[in-house]
Amino acid sequence: MVNLTPKRLEEIQKRFAGRRVAVVGDLMLDRYFWGKVSRISPEAPVPVVEVDEESTRLGGAANVANNIASLGGVPVMIGVVGRDIGADILKNLVASNGFPTDGIVVDSSRPTTIKTRVIAHNQHVVRIDQEEKVDIDADTQAKVLTSLKNQIASLDGIILEDYNKGVLTKKLIKSVIKLAKDNKKKITVDPKFNNFFDYQGVSVFKPNRKETEEALGCRLNTFTEVEKAARELLTKLDADNILLTLGERGMLLFERNGSLAHVETKARNVADVSGAGDTVIATLTMAIVAGASVKESAVLANYAGGIVCGEVGIVPIDKGVLIQTILEDINHESK
Numbered sequence: 001m002v003n004l005t006p007k008r009l010e011e012i013q014k015r016f017a018g019r020r021v022a023v024v025g026d027l028m029l030d031r032y033f034w035g036k037v038s039r040i041s042p043e044a045p046v047p048v049v050e051v052d053e054e055s056t057r058l059g060g061a062a063n064v065a066n067n068i069a070s071l072g073g074v075p076v077m078i079g080v081v082g083r084d085i086g087a088d089i090l091k092n093l094v095a096s097n098g099f100p101t102d103g104i105v106v107d108s109s110r111p112t113t114i115k116t117r118v119i120a121h122n123q124h125v126v127r128i129d130q131e132e133k134v135d136i137d138a139d140t141q142a143k144v145l146t147s148l149k150n151q152i153a154s155l156d157g158i159i160l161e162d163y164n165k166g167v168l169t170k171k172l173i174k175s176v177i178k179l180a181k182d183n184k185k186k187i188t189v190d191p192k193f194n195n196f197f198d199y200q201g202v203s204v205f206k207p208n209r210k211e212t213e214e215a216l217g218c219r220l221n222t223f224t225e226v227e228k229a230a231r232e233l234l235t236k237l238d239a240d241n242i243l244l245t246l247g248e249r250g251m252l253l254f255e256r257n258g259s260l261a262h263v264e265t266k267a268r269n270v271a272d273v274s275g276a277g278d279t280v281i282a283t284l285t286m287a288i289v290a291g292a293s294v295k296e297s298a299v300l301a302n303y304a305g306g307i308v309c310g311e312v313g314i315v316p317i318d319k320g321v322l323i324q325t326i327l328e329d330i331n332h333e334s335k
Contacts, residue, residue: 002261002295006327012300013323015290016072020154021282023068024144024176025161025168025190027079027104028060028113029090030275030314037120049120057314058093059115061161063275064190067282067304069099070316076155078103078147080136080167086112103147107140113165122312135169145175152179156289157186159281160199164192173198186288190281197236204294205233206243206281223252223262230254241294245280245305253298261295263302275314280305283317300326 035051058066065075077094081087083106090112094101110132118125136144144167148158158180162168173195180187181201188204196215199205209220212229220226230242230252242254250265283304287297303326304317 002293002299004296004299004326004330006330008296009323009326009330012287012290012292012296013072013319016286016319019068019073019156019286019289020076020151021068021073021285021289022076022078022103022148022151022155022158023061023065023161023282024078024148024158025061025064026113026163026165027062027077027081027090027167028058028115028163028165029086029093030057030059030063031055031114031116032057032313033116033118035118035120037125047120047125049118049125055313056089056093058090058097059275059314060113060163060165060278061159061167062090062094063278063314063316064159064161064282065094065099066097067279067316068286069097071283071286071319071322073286075099076103076151077101078105078144078151080105080107080110080140080144081112082106082110083108084112086114086130103151105140105143105147107136110134110136110166113163117313119312131165133164133166135166136172141169141172141175144172145179148176148179152183152185155183155185157188157285159285160187160189160191160202161278161281162190162192162195164194168195170195170198174200177201186285188281188285188288190277199237199239201238202240203288204241204243204284205237205239206245206277206284207233208245208277209247212244220246226252227254227260230260243284243294243298243301245277251298251302253295255294261298263298265302265306276305276309278314279308279317283322303329 034053037047065077068075113131116128251263284301
């Protein structure tokens with residue numbers, strides 16, 4: 001794949017500082033109830049969770065933004081919330097993390113997306129979703145695009161983070177990509193099924209295996225099948241690069257020049273995969289806008305995704321832990 005040296009790693013991570021990356025997409029709140037189960041309810045055959053702690057974290061596109069901030073960048077978060085308590089909590093979390101809220105558009109016709117997870121003994125018991133999946137209207141789309149246009153000159157890159165919650169409409173996707181290209185900005189995509197083939201001509205398109213299987217109508221059981229799928233996506237999307245994530249099998253990077261590389265997974269202890277994709281796209285994009293090659297960026301992103309999989313719940317990557325983990329591997333391999 002690519003051999004990162006300590007010197008090269010230091011060069012890349014130093015350039016993270018101050019990089020401005022817009023994250024356009026579905027903003028969410030992730031709410032957690034943490035507790036334990038010691039009995040079954042007498043009312044129904046379900047566990048009774050005795051709650052010890054509650055917490056609320058940034059999720060979806062907001063988690064991507066949080067990862068950019070934790071890596072030393074400046075996230076420009078652009079998305080839609082409702083006029084409700086959830087929106088207030090999300091804005092307060094963003095403000096407390098020190099990055100701007102002026103790209104958040106309020107739409108009183110829809111709720112702020114909230115995912116509530118009940119976790120007992122570090123295991124998910126149930127998830128409750130409060131959301132609206134209908135596409136945002138033309139007026140709200142225009143406000144989102146205007147927010148991006150107002151920031152475009154200062155940006156180093158753009159991430160489109162699609163969770164199929166209605167913010168990234170087909171029209172808005174096309175407009176954002178055109179704006180990025182007109183201003184020569186790198187643009188990366190973390191897609192979902194609905195708009196899969198609307199992301200034409202982007203810098204990096206990063207689907208996972210399940211999304212790719214659904215979009216192409218096939219099963220990807222072997223690396224030969226994965227490689228064929230990556231080639232097909234590159235052609236259909238006219239993308240510069242396809243980064244297909246494969247869970248425990250790592251990632252496959254396919255470049256426009258025909259270069260193909262397999263990145264083996266770096267996950268050591270998988271406790272929870274929630275939010276790992278957010279971390280991967282954030283780290284990948286930060287590395288690219290910091291001057292790393294797409295191969296180097298994929299390696300960094302792979303490490304970052306593996307690290308956050310070791311945590312229960314949505315957590316951003318810690319830059320210090322990321323660099324230390326890679327350096328330990330470099331030192332181990334050199335012995």
